[in-house]
Amino acid sequence: MACDFWHRSLDGESIIYKKMADFHTPTIQDIEEARKVFEEIDPRKLFYRAATELVELTISGKTSLTLAEAIAVLLQTWNRPFYRYRSFDSQHFSDIDGLIKRYRKVLESFRQRSIGTLHYQDGEAVKKVFKSFEEVLGPVGAAKSLHLLAPLFFPLWDRAIARAYGLPLHKRGENAERYFHFMEIAKEQHRCLGGETVIGQNILKSIDEYNFCKYTRNSI
Numbered sequence: 527m528a529c530d531f532w533h534r535s536l537d538g539e540s541i542i543y544k545k546m547a548d549f550h551t552p553t554i555q556d557i558e559e560a561r562k563v564f565e566e567i568d569p570r571k572l573f574y575r576a577a578t579e580l581v582e583l584t585i586s587g588k589t590s591l592t593l594a595e596a597i598a599v600l601l602q603t604w605n606r607p608f609y610r611y612r613s614f615d616s617q618h619f620s621d622i623d624g625l626i627k628r629y630r631k632v633l634e635s636f637r638q639r640s641i642g643t644l645h646y647q648d649g650e651a652v653k654k655v656f657k658s659f660e661e662v663l664g665p666v667g668a669a670k671s672l673h674l675l676a677p678l679f680f681p682l683w684d685r686a687i688a689r690a691y692g693l694p695l696h697k698r699g700e701n702a703e704r705y706f707h708f709m710e711i712a713k714e715q716h717r718c719l720g721g722e723t724v725i726g727q728n729i730l731k732s733i734d735e736y737n738f739c740k741y742t743r744n745s746i
Contacts, residue, residue: 551714556746557724557735558725560732560746561725563739563745568738570604573599574604577596577599580595580599581593581596583596585637594619594623594626596674597622598614598619600670600671600674601663604670608663628658629655632655633655633672633676636675636679637676637679639678640678640679641681641709641730642713642722644679649706653703655672656701656706660699660702661698661699664698665688665705666684666695673730677728678728680709681708683705686741686742690737690740691708691711693708712733716729719733
């Protein structure tokens with residue numbers, strides 16, 4: 527399925543939309559096939575489910591865990607390469623906790639939203655939050671953490687996926703603009719697929735499974 531994607535740029539006070547490359551948007555059949563492959567090749571899916579439920583329980587006040595601890599469940603499994611030469615120590619927990627407290631209100635508002643509601647006026651807030659998270663967690667860890675905190679609004683990516691979408695990641699702290707462009711692409715994929723959920727789960731998670739199988743693992 528091909529959809530036209532448009533890049534927004536500013537020229538003074540005018541907003542100019544320029545056509546980007548036609549990125550492939552998976553069909554529902556593509557999504558279904560990718561999900562089967564994903565379940566076969568990635569045993570870490572359990573940690574995503576656990577982290578998602580822990581975040582919900584923490585927000586609802588039904589567990590003694592902090593949000594930083596709930597997020598750590600996913601970071602230490604799905605973002606393991608980042609910690610190869612870094613310690614996940616008490617200071618790191620404190621840094622994550624500080625980010626969540628600093629942006630609590632805006633994150634709570636994003637948690638209530640879908641990627642389908644993304645607007646160019648969200649750019650400043652999104653890029654500010656992403657940059658702060660990225661400086662602590664790297665560009666991949668930032669996306670994963672933000673997705674857990676607002677799962678219908680923030681898409682997931684990794685380096686291979688970003689590169690496949692024409693947004694190769696730069697060094698830590700310099701990818702907020704790229705991530706916002708990735709969100710704009712995800713919004714159009716959401717529109718093309720026509721719904722909030724695909725085969726019974728969050729559409730952003732479904733698209734990520736497709737991207738992971740196709741671009742990260744080259745399995746489809």
